[in-house]
Amino acid sequence: MKQYKAILKEAEASLSVSGQESRIASIVMEELFDINLTRLMIYGDDIMPAADCEKYMDVISRVCKNEPYQYVLGKAFFYDSYFKVTPDTLIPRNETEELVQFILDKEADDGLTAVDIGTGTGAIGLTLQRHWTSNKVIVTDLFEAALEVAKDNGELLGVSVEYLQGSLFEPLTAQKIKADVIVSNPPYISNEERHLMTPSVLEHEPDTALFAAEDGLALYKEMINGLPEVLKPGGRVYFEIGFNQAAALKSYIDKVWPGIDVHVVKDINQQDRILHFTWGEAID
Secondary structure, three states: OOOOHHHHHHHHHHHHOOOOOOOOOHHHHOOOHOOOHHHHHHOOOOOOOOHHHHHHHHHHHHHOOOOOOHHOOEEEOOOOEEOOOOOOOHHHHHHHHHHHHHHHHOOOOOOEEEEEEEEOOOOHHHHHHHHOOEEEEEEEEOHHHHHHHHHHHHHOOOOEEEEEOOOOOOOHOOOOEEEEEEEEEEOEEEHHHHHHHHHHHHHHHHHHHHHHHOOOOHHHHHHHHOOOHHHEEEEEEEOOOOOOHHHHHHHHHHHOOOOOOEEEEOEEEOEEEEEEOOOOOOOO
16 A cells, blocks of 8 residues: 555656656546645645556556557546547647637637638637637548547537538538638648657557648648638638748748738747638739
8 A cells, every 4th residue: 555645756757767758647646536736745645545556557557658648548638628539539739729729819709600620639629619609610520530539529518519521621612611710730740750759649649640741731732722612702721830831831822822921820839830821812
């Protein structure tokens, strides 16, 4: 029988030896038992029940073998809510929270139609809808399994959006939907950058949500080309992008739609992260 704080130290050591972040030990303890660092100061000398200890160390053991703790727990925190995650979906990242906040700051809540392309867990689209009362959100995904996770999250959050299955803009064109806002965090990692990814990402997160052809730009280009079919003139586009993709995307947008004023916003780490523009402002 061991104290909470002793078990936490053992878990931190195991994670560190395995090449994982030791902070995951305290995250998992809080997620499982609501024991945060403040409560640990109060109850750290208490004995952890044997069943809880076994449950906790099983999670830590799986994380030590490169399994993301979010998949082990079946949930991930994003923006201000928990989302169900499965190996069919990408784990929502902190950088994407910045994209959501940016859109909420930029867009009025006055009856717009916004579409989240490639929604995965629904993190972007559902969070936007959760904070809007008048705007309507549509979320799409190529894969049925991912869309089912998004639907589960919509129910968990009590958020109502429209769910459409299909590749990129295909579900919109099929129903002749034209949006005021298009937002997407598509797969944008180049296959040549695969060696830069951590084993936990490569072994457990879906390749289809991570990698794209043409140096990671293929899906952006396809969406940029297809804007007339799905976006109203004067509509806005928001992309999450890779840190080294802004120049190439700006050049491509200027080639396809000359005169568009493209803006790039850096994330909290001062990396290029959000690319956005108003489509149609310079188009006859």
